[in-house]
Amino acid sequence: xxxxxxxxxxxxxxxxxxxxxxxxxxxxxxxxxxxxxxxxxxxxxxxxxxxxxxxxxxxxxxxxxxxxxxxxxxxxxxxxxxxxxxxxxxxxxxxxxxxxxxxxxxxxxxxxxxxxxxxxxxxxxxxxxxxxxxxxxxxxxxxxxxxxxxxxxxxxxxxxxxxxxxxxxxxxxxxxxxxxxxxxxxxxxxxxxxxxxxxxxxxxxxxxxxxxxxxxxxxxxxxxxxxxxxxxxxxxxxxxxxxxxxxxxxxxxxxxxxxxxxxxxxxxxxxxxxxxxxxxxxxxxxxxxxxxxxxxxxxxxxxxxxxxxxxxxxxxxxxxxxxxxxxxxxxxxxxxxxxxxxxxxxxx
Amino acid sequence: xxxxxxxxxxxxxxxxxxxxxxxxxxxxxxxxxxxxxxxxxxxxxxxxxxxxxxxxxxxxxxxxxxxxxxxxxxxxxxxxxxxxxxxxxxxxxxxxxxxxxxxxxxxxxxxxxxxxxxxxxxxxxxxxxxxxxxxxxxxxxxxxxxxxxxxxxxxxxxxxxxxxxxxxxxxxxxxxxxxxxxxxxxxxxxxxxxxxxxxxxxxxxxxxxxxxxxxxxxxxxxxxxxxxxxxxxxxxxxxxxxxxxxxxxxxxxxxxxxxxxxxxxxxxxxxxxxxxxxxxxxxxxxxxxxxxxxxxxxxxxxxxxxxxxxxxxxxxxxxxxxxxxxxxxxxxxxxxxxxxxxxxxxxx
DNA sequence: CACGCTGTTGTGAGCGCTAACAATCAACCT
DNA sequence: AGGTTGATTGTTAGCGCTCACAACAGCGTG
Numbered sequence: 001x002x003x004x005x006x007x008x009x010x011x012x013x014x015x016x017x018x019x020x021x022x023x024x025x026x027x028x029x030x031x032x033x034x035x036x037x038x039x040x041x042x043x044x045x046x047x048x049x050x051x052x053x054x055x056x057x058x059x060x061x062x063x064x065x066x067x068x069x070x071x072x073x074x075x076x077x078x079x080x081x082x083x084x085x086x087x088x089x090x091x092x093x094x095x096x097x098x099x100x101x102x103x104x105x106x107x108x109x110x111x112x113x114x115x116x117x118x119x120x121x122x123x124x125x126x127x128x129x130x131x132x133x134x135x136x137x138x139x140x141x142x143x144x145x146x147x148x149x150x151x152x153x154x155x156x157x158x159x160x161x162x163x164x165x166x167x168x169x170x171x172x173x174x175x176x177x178x179x180x181x182x183x184x185x186x187x188x189x190x191x192x193x194x195x196x197x198x199x200x201x202x203x204x205x206x207x208x209x210x211x212x213x214x215x216x217x218x219x220x221x222x223x224x225x226x227x228x229x230x231x232x233x234x235x236x237x238x239x240x241x242x243x244x245x246x247x248x249x250x251x252x253x254x255x256x257x258x259x260x261x262x263x264x265x266x267x268x269x270x271x272x273x274x275x276x277x278x279x280x281x282x283x284x285x286x287x288x289x290x291x292x293x294x295x296x297x298x299x300x301x302x303x304x305x306x307x308x309x310x311x312x313x314x315x316x317x318x319x320x321x322x323x324x325x326x327x328x329x330x331x332x333x334x335x336x337x338x339x340x341x342x343x344x345x346x347x348x
Numbered sequence: 349x350x351x352x353x354x355x356x357x358x359x360x361x362x363x364x365x366x367x368x369x370x371x372x373x374x375x376x377x378x379x380x381x382x383x384x385x386x387x388x389x390x391x392x393x394x395x396x397x398x399x400x401x402x403x404x405x406x407x408x409x410x411x412x413x414x415x416x417x418x419x420x421x422x423x424x425x426x427x428x429x430x431x432x433x434x435x436x437x438x439x440x441x442x443x444x445x446x447x448x449x450x451x452x453x454x455x456x457x458x459x460x461x462x463x464x465x466x467x468x469x470x471x472x473x474x475x476x477x478x479x480x481x482x483x484x485x486x487x488x489x490x491x492x493x494x495x496x497x498x499x500x501x502x503x504x505x506x507x508x509x510x511x512x513x514x515x516x517x518x519x520x521x522x523x524x525x526x527x528x529x530x531x532x533x534x535x536x537x538x539x540x541x542x543x544x545x546x547x548x549x550x551x552x553x554x555x556x557x558x559x560x561x562x563x564x565x566x567x568x569x570x571x572x573x574x575x576x577x578x579x580x581x582x583x584x585x586x587x588x589x590x591x592x593x594x595x596x597x598x599x600x601x602x603x604x605x606x607x608x609x610x611x612x613x614x615x616x617x618x619x620x621x622x623x624x625x626x627x628x629x630x631x632x633x634x635x636x637x638x639x640x641x642x643x644x645x646x647x648x649x650x651x652x653x654x655x656x657x658x659x660x661x662x663x664x665x666x667x668x669x670x671x672x673x674x675x676x677x678x679x680x681x682x683x684x685x686x687x688x689x690x691x692x693x694x695x696x
Numbered sequence: 697c698a699c700g701c702t703g704t705t706g707t708g709a710g711c712g713c714t715a716a717c718a719a720t721c722a723a724c725c726t
Numbered sequence: 727a728g729g730t731t732g733a734t735t736g737t738t739a740g741c742g743c744t745c746a747c748a749a750c751a752g753c754g755t756g
Contacts, residue, residue, distance in 0.1 A: 025715095057711090063405070080432075720734085
């Protein structure tokens with residue numbers, strides 16, 4: 001209301017220049033923190049900018065610099081705790097480095113969706129993409145797509161020549177398994193995630209290695225799909241085995257490949273009248289916020305999702321700005337969180 | 349390798365025009381589906397585009413059209429199931445409408461963070477913002493910020509004159525409470541969310557209304573902070589009351605304002621030796637994926653987060669494209685999911 | 697046959713910005 | 727004193743696109 005002609009059109013650099021009595025180039029210099037500007041001039045310009053409420057037009061800037069300063073993120077299963085937390089870390093890091101980040105969530109994992117996502121982002125001129133695509137087939141598709149900008153994978157493994165960041169899944173699995181063996185269990189059963197997932201593979205591998213190193217023959221692997229329901233089903237099977245006591249390998253300890261499935265396992269055991277950890281110890285992976293309040297509180301492996309997000313942005317920006325060339329792969333350390341579900345009980 | 353001078357610079361519209369033997373304007377017309385282009389010409393151009401792998405430069409386009417076709421999203425607590433699912437819905441809807449969407453996750457809820465977020469997005473020329481800011485103070489701050497583009501709130505209430513989309517929280521709370529009364533409980537206790545949250549208020553209001561309508565005096569409200577731990581604490585208090593049997597209001601049914609807190613309540617009750625639902629029935633809100641596998645499976649209110657996301661984008665785009673002017677507020681219907689945690693047991 | 701119409705294509709300007717270069721001036725050195 | 731340097735500012739030319747308009751065909755009509 002103070003301004004008679006409001007809402008006409010945002011002020012341009014030329015407007016600021018006129019207001020400050022300098023050339024538009026000087027305004028540009030002030031905005032880009034160029035050193036060779038007299039302090040007094042800088043002041044004038046800053047004041048004029050403030051007075052007019054000027055904002056640099058990012059489209060014009062992008063046009064001439066050929067830099068959009070925009071990053072893309074492609075993620076599957078964004079409603080889950082892990083990916084969602086990684087996204088937060090990613091996004092914060094990108095913002096700090098002066099990039100805009102745009103996310104594309106993929107529902108399932110068809111290669112077509114991936115291609116469309118890359119296309120969508122490319123049409124907006126992103127300078128790079130972080131792909132949170134933990135399935136082998138996705139990473140494969142990504143590598144073959146050969147995008148016109150750098151792509152960094154999260155949990156994408158290091159077989160293919162894409163740079164990436166992962167939690168050291170195998171180490172995490174080793175930590176849990178060793179913890180269970182140390183607690184006196186003669187063997188450790190495993191409920192794995194779905195086959196195509198790199199995280200499943202690594203966790204299973206870590207578990208298997210520890211057992212084999214200890215001269216223990218790994219029992220048959222049960223497989224779920226990360227959901228509590230699939231864990232429940234696996235749990236029912238385990239409960240049956242635990243009660244039968246006939247099997248070659250007694251069930252006294254289970255390493256479940258994620259916390260959600262562990263929740264299902266716990267329920268199935270409880271329903272089967274089996275006490276945890278008294279009769280069967282259970283451990284998970286991820287440390288979702290609920291894990292501490294499971295019945296009983298769940299021993300699990302914590303992933304520093306925020307760190308993963310931050311480091312993948314770091315890696316991507318290094319590639320974009322030409323500081324990195326190789327397909328480097330960073331590993332983030334996991335942390336074992338010990339809780340009641342694997343606590344050695346009084347019974348022998 | 350096939351092309352001697354690759355990677356120099358992406359092809360421009362002029363390149364395509366030359367390749368197709370037309371003017372750049374004709375290329376532009378083909379790209380924008382302008383009707384007045386001869387079919388044969390269109391074909392030529394399309395082929396040339398394909399041959400060169402041409403992509404329209406979005407920055408140049410934005411510069412001249414003054415439309416960035418970019419939307420911003422500001423969200424708090426993006427690692428939680430609800431906000432994360434809403435984001436997915438949002439983002440998908442925006443993409444379908446041809447917008448790029450960029451998300452800013454806020455850690456806590458300081459007004460400063462909000463202002464910075466708006467600023468960050470504004471400096472990229474977003475045409476509108478969806479704010480998933482369920483705290484009253486946030487919405488207040490948003491309204492006062494007076495952004496230079498339309499802002500649509502999600503779960504932001506309808507007191508202030510911002511357009512928005514919400515789940516009908518109050519209805520959801522009424523549904524649960526009525527369900528519990530219908531199951532024969534003489535009263536229903538309530539563990540509410542934090543004070544500043546609009547969702548807490550609405551859920552508490554719905555609960556209170558039903559009780560009062562039934563001539564029941566609502567018991568004292570316990571308050572948590574949405575976390576399982578806070579639910580656990582509230583649950584301990586409730587367990588104490590349930591066992592004491594001295595209080596004016598016996599504890600036989602509890603409506604907890606979200607599923608995570610309900611998990612904590614369940615654990616505390618179990619530890620207090622109280623059977624659910626035998627002695628105390630418990631219901632939650634949200635229907636997170638884990639809820640079905642709680643001990644026992646949790647009766648709760650399902651929110652269609654994806655629909656909320658979709659509708660808020662619809663509303664925002666309506667405002668941007670001038671189809672809506674008023675601060676309309678849309679409500680999405682909740683759905684009661686009945687599970688074992690409130691199942692009437694055999695005991696009287 | 698001149699006229700106006702419609703459909704199709706081309707031309708020129710300019711969106712708001714940065715990069716490259718030119719111009720100016722004071723300070724400094726020999 | 728003359729020339730050289732460096733700091734500060736201005737001028738000009740696009741970045742790749744869309745918009746407004748001009749140009750030109752082909753057609754039917756009075």
